[in-house]
Amino acid sequence: DAGITQSPRYKITETGRQVTLMCHQTWSHSYMFWYRQDLGHGLRLIYYSAAADITDKGEVPDGYVVSRSKTENFPLTLESATRSQTSVYFCASSEREASSYEQYFGPGTRLTVT
Amino acid sequence: GQNIDQPTEMTATEGAIVQINCTYQTSGFNGLFWYQQHAGEAPTFLSYNVLDGLEEKGRFSSFLSRSKGYSYLLLKELQMKDSASYLCAVTDSNYQLIWGAGTKLIIKP
Numbered sequence: 001d002a003g004i005t006q007s008p009r010y011k012i013t014e015t016g017r018q019v020t021l022m023c024h025q026t027w028s029h030s031y032m033f034w035y036r037q038d039l040g041h042g043l044r045l046i047y048y049s050a051a052a053d054i055t056d057k058g059e060v061p062d063g064y065v066v067s068r069s070k071t072e073n074f075p076l077t078l079e080s081a082t083r084s085q086t087s088v089y090f091c092a093s094s095e096r097e098a099s100s101y102e103q104y105f106g107p108g109t110r111l112t113v114t
Numbered sequence: 115g116q117n118i119d120q121p122t123e124m125t126a127t128e129g130a131i132v133q134i135n136c137t138y139q140t141s142g143f144n145g146l147f148w149y150q151q152h153a154g155e156a157p158t159f160l161s162y163n164v165l166d167g168l169e170e171k172g173r174f175s176s177f178l179s180r181s182k183g184y185s186y187l188l189l190k191e192l193q194m195k196d197s198a199s200y201l202c203a204v205t206d207s208n209y210q211l212i213w214g215a216g217t218k219l220i221i222k223p
Binding site (some may be wrong): 023032035038041042043044045058090102103104105108 | 118147155157158159162178193203209210211212213214215216
């Protein structure tokens with residue numbers, strides 16, 4: 001199906017473990033984004049990518065790693081999960097940079113770190 | 115610093131009109147977005163304003179005043195399905211999208 005998908009949708013992990021959240025889009029959008037959403041906060045940008053093999057830090061990148069070897073995939077890895085990384089993670093894609101183009105969001109991954 | 119302010123929560127009655135305000139202080143301005151987010155779901159695009167004035171789209175309208183750093187989203191003929199959070203986001207001079215915390219809108223019958 002066309003669109004943007006995320007997996008897993010729900011994940012419980014322990015402190016210190018490595019976790020990878022997957023994001024896949026079928027539109028061939030150039031830009032892809034990772035956000036976290038916590039109660040009382042707006043969406044906060046973790047990392048973004050302008051194209052394959054081009055990634056850049058957002059507002060809250062510490063503790064996260066991304067890669068983008070293919071246009072359609074943009075995985076997010078928590079190298080050593082901490083409780084403060086418990087959150088809902090959204091992946092998004094856009095045709096262009098965030099100037100005037102809407103972003104399309106995946107359904108989100110709810111991550112709990114115990 | 116960069117800041118976007120929205121009311122945390124609002125309540126309105128089915129069939130009525132509600133206005134959700136957003137004020138922003140950002141380094142530069144390249145456009146303002148409104149997104150809708152139902153509980154447990156992803157945000158979805160509602161509107162985009164880059165010039166001053168009112169943009170109407172069905173029951174929803176969005177207004178922008180760049181000189182005042184102010185926008186509002188106007189929802190008419192409210193329906194129960196409009197119960198959701200409404201997120202205001204501003205594109206700054208670096209083309210980064212800065213998000214408000216969102217306004218939770220509760221619709222009562």
